Amino acid sequence: MGIHQLMQFLKEKAPNCFRTLMLDYFAGRTIGCDASMAMYQFLIQTQSAGQTQIIELTDKDGNRTGHLVGLFNRTLQFLENGIKPVWVFDGKPPQLKSGELARRKKLKEEAQVKTELALEKGDMQQALLQNQRTTTITSIMKDDAIKMLKLLGCPIIIAPCEAEAQCAELCRAGKIYATATEDMDALTFRTPILLRGFNTKKEPIYEIIYDDMIKELELTYEQFVDLCILCGCDYTEKIEGIGPGTAYKLIKEFKNIEGILEHVQKVNAERVKNNQNPKYTVPSKFLYEDSRELFITPQVQKGEEIQLIWNKPDVDNLKKFLIEEKGFAESRIDNGLKRIAKKDHTGFQSRLENFFGKTTKIIHPNNSKAKGKSNKKNEQPQKSGGKKKL
DNA sequence: ACTCTGTATCAAGACGGT
DNA sequence: CTAATTGATACAGAGT
DNA sequence: ACCGTCC
Numbered sequence: 233m234g235i236h237q238l239m240q241f242l243k244e245k246a247p248n249c250f251r252t253l254m255l256d257y258f259a260g261r262t263i264g265c266d267a268s269m270a271m272y273q274f275l276i277q278t279q280s281a282g283q284t285q286i287i288e289l290t291d292k293d294g295n296r297t298g299h300l301v302g303l304f305n306r307t308l309q310f311l312e313n314g315i316k317p318v319w320v321f322d323g324k325p326p327q328l329k330s331g332e333l334a335r336r337k338k339l340k341e342e343a344q345v346k347t348e349l350a351l352e353k354g355d356m357q358q359a360l361l362q363n364q365r366t367t368t369i370t371s372i373m374k375d376d377a378i379k380m381l382k383l384l385g386c387p388i389i390i391a392p393c394e395a396e397a398q399c400a401e402l403c404r405a406g407k408i409y410a411t412a413t414e415d416m417d418a419l420t421f422r423t424p425i426l427l428r429g430f431n432t433k434k435e436p437i438y439e440i441i442y443d444d445m446i447k448e449l450e451l452t453y454e455q456f457v458d459l460c461i462l463c464g465c466d467y468t469e470k471i472e473g474i475g476p477g478t479a480y481k482l483i484k485e486f487k488n489i490e491g492i493l494e495h496v497q498k499v500n501a502e503r504v505k506n507n508q509n510p511k512y513t514v515p516s517k518f519l520y521e522d523s524r525e526l527f528i529t530p531q532v533q534k535g536e537e538i539q540l541i542w543n544k545p546d547v548d549n550l551k552k553f554l555i556e557e558k559g560f561a562e563s564r565i566d567n568g569l570k571r572i573a574k575k576d577h578t579g580f581q582s583r584l585e586n587f588f589g590k591t592t593k594i595i596h597p598n599n600s601k602a603k604g605k606s607n608k609k610n611e612q613p614q615k616s617g618g619k620k621k622l
Numbered sequence: 623a624c625t626c627t628g629t630a631t632c633a634a635g636a637c638g639g640t
Numbered sequence: 641c642t643a644a645t646t647g648a649t650a651c652a653g654a655g656t
Numbered sequence: 657a658c659c660g661t662c663c
Contacts, residue, residue, distance in 0.1 A: 234646060237627095272645040277635045278662070289663040297663050298635095305636050305662095325644060333644045340643095361632085368643075414634090414646055428647095431634065473655095475627050511655085559663045564637075 236464030238416040241476040242445065249445035252436040258409070259314035262540065263427065264399035266413035267303075267319045268369060271377060273431065274302025276364045281356040286347070286363045291558045295372055300380055300558060304568065306430075307384055311572045316542055318387050318408060320395040321374065326526055328467040328519060340366050376558070383550040385543035389533070397421045397530035405535020410439070419445070420460040420527050422453060451483065457527045458489045458520070467523040469515035471496065489520050545569060 242249065278298030280287045289298040303319075310317045325333060343365035350359035378388050391398035399411035400423035410425035411418045418426050419442060426440040446456060462479035464470040474482065474492075482492045493514065500510040547569065554560035 237647090239647070266645085269645045273634055274636095276633085276645095280661090289661095291663065301637095301662060302635060309636085322644080329644080336645085337643060364633090367645085369645080370643095416647080433636080473627075477626060561662080564662075567637085 234415045234417045234466070235420055235460045236470075237476050238419070238460065238463055241463070241480070242440070245480065246445050246448040248448055249441050251439040251441070253439055254436055255313050255315075258437075260316075261409040262316040262318060262407070263310070264318045264320055264402050264408040264411045265430075266395050266399065266411075266415060266418075267321045267377065268374075268395060269413060269415060270303065270306065271299040271369055271373070272367060274299045274306075275367050275369070275373075278302065279360060279364055279367075281360040283356075284354070285351070286360060295376070297376070297558050299369075299373060299377055300554070301560075303377055303381065304384070304554075307381065307386060308568045308571055316540075317412075318389060318402070318540055319377075319381050320389045320391055320398050320402075321378065322395045323390055323392045326393060326467070326531075328522055328526060332466045340368065379553060380550070383546045383553060385545045387540045387542065389538065392533060393531040394421070396423075398532045399423060401530075401532040401535050402538065405538075407535050407538060407540060417460070417465065417527075420457060420465070421530060449480075454524075454528070455483050455488065457524055459483050460527070461489065461520050461523050462492070465523060465527075467526055468519040469517070471515070471518070472513035473511055545572075 275288075275296060275298045278289050278301060288296055289301060291297050307317060307319075343362045347359050347362040347366060350356075350362055378390075381388055389398060389402075396411070396413060396415055396418040399408070399413070400418055400421035402408045403411055403423045403425060410427045411423040412427040412430050414428055414431070416426075419440065422442065424442050426442070427437055428440070429435055429437040446453065449456065451459065459476075459479055461468065462470060462474055462483070463476045471492075482495065486492045486495050496512045496514060500512060503510055551562065551565055554565055555562055
């Protein structure tokens, strides 16, 4: 669930760390994209209710393909606008997350039962809703997505652990301009810039600037991490009775979770003495120190070791894969590719001149044997000084 | 009255022809 | 050995 | 701008 209620909290307490920007602002920039969240979105969105069953996009073998359709279109949309996407996939989640993951798994199993129940009753609207909640990404679906994106010429990164943490590392290393995700814990991982709103074409994109946020909150990074843990993160239970509002006040007053725990014990002891119920409940295993560790020094591949290269699409193999194996219509692929070919003639050409690299080499942690030397400074568009809105 | 928290529930895309 | 997305909103309930 | 379809 990311960080619970962090967005609402920031809107209230740090309203000046937001900017709204139009798509063309990002032309020529490199953006790290959280792949798994996007895939979920597309898989859910491409389900529909038939007369007696749920309809999902699949290939001839029954493997789902909705995520491929979505990622294909989204990637072309980026490229068409001169934006260079880096798709970052999750690796193995940290052990601390297993409790949260088990909880989600259980919810999905319950949704599966409800789906079948609704189908029997013929309540197709309910069946669709419940079926959407059962959506999971299999390794086949993930591999298909990686294969397709590589054939499109995009660099792929399989993070050792959390994709958000890897994006934050890339952004701090200057390899990407920003992290694009709806997941707020990218900020807890200290990404300098977070972008939200690429999902909907209509609305402007929101940019959250870490430095502005931390200044406006008047917190150190360590304190911000503690705040996020107290708000509720994926790694440990929170203290019952403390939400974002009081967590913020208490952090200011007592500096860190250790200080707050001391205060909490004192308050509770006082109330017990007066025959009142304790005000706060600290979880029996409050693993805040381990959670801190995961946020502050997450397992990532070093930014300097990563080389991002965009290639022209491998049209032949892309078509072979999508048409023959995945059942795509050829005209859709042709139309899509036309869109980015067109772009080569237009205004952004100068900035796009170095867009396409020469080799097809893609580096990710699985290649640890073929270790490329960390070379070259990465390009980064100059921060255009005065493009403020709102 | 007001503030805060916890729980449940919802919604989440893009193309192409008309 | 398998699986593993999320934020926003509305409402009820507890505490001040 | 709407709406069926995308696989």
